[in-house]
Amino acid sequence: MRAILLSLSLLIGTAFAPAQAQQAAPLPGLTEGVEYKLIEGGKPYRATPGKIEVAEVFGYWCPHCAHFAPLLEQWQASMPANAKLVLVPAMFDPNDAYARLFFVAEGANALDATHDRIFRAIHETGELSARTATIPQLTAYYLRLPGVNAKAFAAAQKDEPTLQAKAANAREFQMRSQISGTPSLVIDGKYLVLGNSYEGLLANASRVLKAIGPASKKPVAKKPAAKPAKPAATKPRT
Numbered sequence: 001m002r003a004i005l006l007s008l009s010l011l012i013g014t015a016f017a018p019a020q021a022q023q024a025a026p027l028p029g030l031t032e033g034v035e036y037k038l039i040e041g042g043k044p045y046r047a048t049p050g051k052i053e054v055a056e057v058f059g060y061w062c063p064h065c066a067h068f069a070p071l072l073e074q075w076q077a078s079m080p081a082n083a084k085l086v087l088v089p090a091m092f093d094p095n096d097a098y099a100r101l102f103f104v105a106e107g108a109n110a111l112d113a114t115h116d117r118i119f120r121a122i123h124e125t126g127e128l129s130a131r132t133a134t135i136p137q138l139t140a141y142y143l144r145l146p147g148v149n150a151k152a153f154a155a156a157q158k159d160e161p162t163l164q165a166k167a168a169n170a171r172e173f174q175m176r177s178q179i180s181g182t183p184s185l186v187i188d189g190k191y192l193v194l195g196n197s198y199e200g201l202l203a204n205a206s207r208v209l210k211a212i213g214p215a216s217k218k219p220v221a222k223k224p225a226a227k228p229a230k231p232a233a234t235k236p237r238t
Helices: 063-076 097-107 111-123 135-144 150-158 160-176 198-212
Strands: 036-038 052-058 083-089 184-187 191-193
Touching: 052 063, 052 160, 052 198, 063 111, 063 198, 083 097, 083 160, 097 111, 097 135, 097 150, 097 160, 135 150, 150 160, 184 198, 191 198
Parallel strands: 052 083
Antiparallel strands: 036 191, 052 184, 184 191
């Protein structure tokens, strides 16, 4: 299996404003060039306060991404509480129809209903073409999927400024993170995860998350001290 680069990052920042770039530091207990590669000037895709971005750069047309998707979903359950997984559609082609429809589905809150189904339609059932599907064809297919609200989908598709801003942000993230293939994982915007297999990539991603810092734990609320019991009333002696 060819070596695959994985990159993790979190989505959603206010008005898609980029986070400030921070100098990446070597990770204790790990070796750069083995488990990860430092991204000079790297910054998150859409930073979430208090969370470590874990983002996958993927393409629906990519067979490796289709094979990796169920493994990534299983691995997500093992992430620490202070990490969050986000999906970033690859923008090697600025006019990628699948990337655009991903952003439309995201705007319509339909990704849970569409993400896995699009992979299956391309790589299992052959309902969709990996390379020649058009935006009208994809739109018609998305609207047939259970769980897709037609009105919300249409509204998201008409919001051209937001779609263009999302596409530009994804492309900028991909370029500054030096993404050359999919699937790729970038952690905290600074660490491109390395590995020679899907399982190896996920294992290294876990090591990077652990090296960055332990999961934050909510303080356990202390129960108020019990009040001393009142002495039982005694009858006066006669």
